[in-house]
Amino acid sequence: FNTFKIFKNKTISVIFGDLFCSPCDRPRVIESLRGIEVVDVAAGGAHSACVTAAGDLYTWGKGRYGRLGHSDSEDQLKPKLVEALQGHRVVDVACGSGDAQTLCLTDDDTVWSWGDGDYGKLGRGGSDGCKVPMKIDSLTGLGVVKVECGSQFSVALTKSGAVYTWGKGDYHRLGHGSDDHVRRPRQVQGLQGKKVIAIATGSLHCVCCTEDGEVYTWGDNDEGQLGDGTTNAIQRPRLVAALQGKKVNRVACGSAHTLAWSTSKPASAGKLPAQVPMEYNHLQEIPIIALRNRLLLLHHISELFCPCIPMFDLEGSLDETGLGPSVGFDTLRGILISQGK
Numbered sequence: 001f002n003t004f005k006i007f008k009n010k011t012i013s014v015i016f017g018d019l020f021c022s023p024c025d026r027p028r029v030i031e032s033l034r035g036i037e038v039v040d041v042a043a044g045g046a047h048s049a050c051v052t053a054a055g056d057l058y059t060w061g062k063g064r065y066g067r068l069g070h071s072d073s074e075d076q077l078k079p080k081l082v083e084a085l086q087g088h089r090v091v092d093v094a095c096g097s098g099d100a101q102t103l104c105l106t107d108d109d110t111v112w113s114w115g116d117g118d119y120g121k122l123g124r125g126g127s128d129g130c131k132v133p134m135k136i137d138s139l140t141g142l143g144v145v146k147v148e149c150g151s152q153f154s155v156a157l158t159k160s161g162a163v164y165t166w167g168k169g170d171y172h173r174l175g176h177g178s179d180d181h182v183r184r185p186r187q188v189q190g191l192q193g194k195k196v197i198a199i200a201t202g203s204l205h206c207v208c209c210t211e212d213g214e215v216y217t218w219g220d221n222d223e224g225q226l227g228d229g230t231t232n233a234i235q236r237p238r239l240v241a242a243l244q245g246k247k248v249n250r251v252a253c254g255s256a257h258t259l260a261w262s263t264s265k266p267a268s269a270g271k272l273p274a275q276v277p278m279e280y281n282h283l284q285e286i287p288i289i290a291l292r293n294r295l296l297l298l299h300h301i302s303e304l305f306c307p308c309i310p311m312f313d314l315e316g317s318l319d320e321t322g323l324g325p326s327v328g329f330d331t332l333r334g335i336l337i338s339q340g341k
Contacts, residue, residue: 066131120183
């Protein structure tokens with residue numbers, strides 16, 4: 001498993017794990033992680049982290065406030081093992097969105113946090129920061145399965161489906177019905193009775209979905225990221241009506257946009273066609289791998305040809321022989337795969 005880096009501007013180039021600060025415009029393998037099986041990655045505003053199959057945690061990027069967990073504030077241009085977590089098996093990690101905190105989860109049901117502590121986002125009751133991972137005692141034994149970091153706040157999801165939030169409270173990003181800062185993990189009461197199975201954070205908003213396929217959002221909404229058709233902030237989790245019946249089981253956030261999708265197969269998936277396609281007789285003796293390669297080739301040809309379509313006369317006029325019309329675009333539409341798909 002190779003780990004790659006990509007970014008848009010030079011100012012954050014140091015977070016992507018090589019010895020240089022020059023920008024790159026395409027994925028590049030992080031050489032220092034080559035040969036190490038990486039199973040999870042996370043990126044914050046100015047630092048990155050990854051978890052290996054062995055349960056080790058590596059961090060790199062900007063080190064200010066101790067966000068990297070190496071007991072100092074030094075920047076790291078290459079992934080560096082977080083030695084303070086040796087002896088613990090890390091299973092999840094999250095990096096602050098534009099902020100300097102980091103959270104991780106170990107397989108002994110312990111949540112750890114470190115970095116900047118403003119607004120209580122490290123979850124230990126004060127605003128003190130720390131430069132090495134420290135336990136959030138109030139979450140121990142709750143069965144946390146996922147941690148997330150937004151801008152100046154943090155989130156945890158338990159296996160029972162409960163959601164806990166803490167940190168800065170303005171814009172109602174915590175979902176508790178007020179804009180008060182919360183310095184220890186507090187359960188989101190608006191989701192009581194719902195078993196949440198996935199959660200994600202943007203800079204100032206949250207989204208989650210339940211085992212019933214419902215989607216709930218709360219927090220800042222100035223770009224319409226909460227999906228309710230308005231730009232008004234939402235104080236507590238609210239059902240996204242437009243997604244009812246969609247059976248969503250995955251969610252994700254950008255800084256101010258939201259995604260929701262389903263990985264469940266539709267009811268018709270895997271069923272045989274009602275009639276044997278006429279092409280079957282021509283294809284039944286061809287190995288599956290050969291059919292796959294042919295399909296890939298057709299996709300490639302389409303991607304090359306589709307941009308050239310505007311240069312052809314596809315209006316249905318007679319061809320140069322005068323014997324019949326040239327092929328129209330509607331005819332081609334059914335056999336070409338548009339580049340935009």
